[in-house]
Amino acid sequence: xxxxxxxxxxxxxxxxxxxxxxxxFVVQTCADGESAWFLGDTEDYDLIVLDLGLxxxxxxxxxxRWRAAGRxxxxxxxxxxxxxxxxxxxxxxxxxxxxxxxxxxxELVARARALVRRSAGRGGAVQAAGDLSLDANRMTVARxxxxxxxxxxxxxxxxxLMLHRDRAVAPSELLEHLYGDNFSREANALEALVARLRRKxxxxxIGTRRGFGYFLEAGEVGA
Amino acid sequence: xxxxxxxxxxxxxxxxxxxxxxxxFVVQTCADGESAWFLGDTEDYDLIVLDLGLxxxxxxxxxxRWRAAGRxxxxxxxxxxxxxxxxxxxxxxxxxxxxxxxxxxxELVARARALVRRSAGRGGAVQAAGDLSLDANRMTVARxxxxxxxxxxxxxxxxxLMLHRDRAVAPSELLEHLYGDNFSREANALEALVARLRRKxxxxxIGTRRGFGYFLEAGEVGA
DNA sequence: GCGCCGCTGACAGGGCGCTGACAGGCTGGG
DNA sequence: CCCAGCCTGTCAGCGCCCTGTCAGCGGCGC
Numbered sequence: 427x428x429x430x431x432x433x434x435x436x437x438x439x440x441x442x443x444x445x446x447x448x449x450x451f452v453v454q455t456c457a458d459g460e461s462a463w464f465l466g467d468t469e470d471y472d473l474i475v476l477d478l479g480l481x482x483x484x485x486x487x488x489x490x491r492w493r494a495a496g497r498x499x500x501x502x503x504x505x506x507x508x509x510x511x512x513x514x515x516x517x518x519x520x521x522x523x524x525x526x527x528x529x530x531x532x533e534l535v536a537r538a539r540a541l542v543r544r545s546a547g548r549g550g551a552v553q554a555a556g557d558l559s560l561d562a563n564r565m566t567v568a569r570x571x572x573x574x575x576x577x578x579x580x581x582x583x584x585x586x587l588m589l590h591r592d593r594a595v596a597p598s599e600l601l602e603h604l605y606g607d608n609f610s611r612e613a614n615a616l617e618a619l620v621a622r623l624r625r626k627x628x629x630x631x632i633g634t635r636r637g638f639g640y641f642l643e644a645g646e647v648g649a
Numbered sequence: 650x651x652x653x654x655x656x657x658x659x660x661x662x663x664x665x666x667x668x669x670x671x672x673x674f675v676v677q678t679c680a681d682g683e684s685a686w687f688l689g690d691t692e693d694y695d696l697i698v699l700d701l702g703l704x705x706x707x708x709x710x711x712x713x714r715w716r717a718a719g720r721x722x723x724x725x726x727x728x729x730x731x732x733x734x735x736x737x738x739x740x741x742x743x744x745x746x747x748x749x750x751x752x753x754x755x756e757l758v759a760r761a762r763a764l765v766r767r768s769a770g771r772g773g774a775v776q777a778a779g780d781l782s783l784d785a786n787r788m789t790v791a792r793x794x795x796x797x798x799x800x801x802x803x804x805x806x807x808x809x810l811m812l813h814r815d816r817a818v819a820p821s822e823l824l825e826h827l828y829g830d831n832f833s834r835e836a837n838a839l840e841a842l843v844a845r846l847r848r849k850x851x852x853x854x855i856g857t858r859r860g861f862g863y864f865l866e867a868g869e870v871g872a
Numbered sequence: 873g874c875g876c877c878g879c880t881g882a883c884a885g886g887g888c889g890c891t892g893a894c895a896g897g898c899t900g901g902g
Numbered sequence: 903c904c905c906a907g908c909c910t911g912t913c914a915g916c917g918c919c920c921t922g923t924c925a926g927c928g929g930c931g932c
Binding site: 448449523532533535536537539540541563564565566577578579 | 815
């Protein structure tokens, strides 16, 4: 899960980053409205935490521009004063949830998790593609009903492939979502990861489209 | 076990908190309908005690909104008047149990415990998983019928693992449910707790999935 | 047939989780 | 009021699993 934290106060930003990372997010931060707008418009996040008081471009405007551009990622809005008017404005602008400062980090994390759950709310917890099935609640993987022990990183890879099972996912995209932007430069890490997974799962699960990326073989037929 | 007590009468709220805490819950309270709605929607509780007469937003509406949003935690409804019509409304809105005021705290606690057990889909007060058995009424633990002396905190850990015995529970989730929101930030406290429990219970009870969390080994096979 | 992308096995570093020891706080008894 | 005992959080150290890196090779595409 990738998250963007938009916050100009460096100390709060650091706390935010730490808390979200502890919750399993890969976190990126930015400190002003313009770069926030650019990042949210061009990058692909599973969650954005947005402070309203920002230099250069106001948080509410950023949010409105995103929504106007059709970007629909869940956005959690932070505001300095917990006034009702600001809250209503935030909701109107397209915020999915709202948190007044000061807040406890635990509460933010809880709401962030709830948001991601809600936005992901497609279908049941168990997803299947061919022989492979993932249980999002138990975080387990099975092939033909036989449980396969996978590590946390391997699970995340499979979950992402499952989410985009209708296409081949480029290595750069996978690296981004698994490690964040500061990902290790060696793309070979991903190849090693895939190799280990293939050994565990057996053949016919993870396919390669040379020059394009990886995909779940049960996902699409042919080409 | 985390519980939310929604009650605007401060004296009753205090009694509720005390009684639930004595029963082993980590209790959070709130006094109006809107904050109740937010908390119940975003946080993760094992039980909610909900008074119907609330400022800002009526209890029944709160409950309906939760259910509409797909939140399925057990809710125990309190009402000032024990009228049948209100009871029917409550059940329709998705309440799991119903208690007319005035009530004895012992009865509330008993029903609360029953609700939590029922939501886990299991019958009696004694739950078992493999060699391990927990008695929810007496708050005692036994392995192969042999009683094992555990502290209150250790019991709560076991109870939570028992409730979610079908999966591995993340350390962050355990900290949240054992200590509430103001949990100590050192995750090592949990590791120490588990270590002490393992020494008391012996091997083959509490398992670890590296990168995921802890689980009861009798719960699931493999993976 | 050649080049290059991608695969694989081996290896080492790091981080997660385990353990034993210690200290502070709370409780109950004298 | 003091003391003793237990509970529990913190710390430091360590071991093991995960995972990134490297080198070499195989196979697909041109």
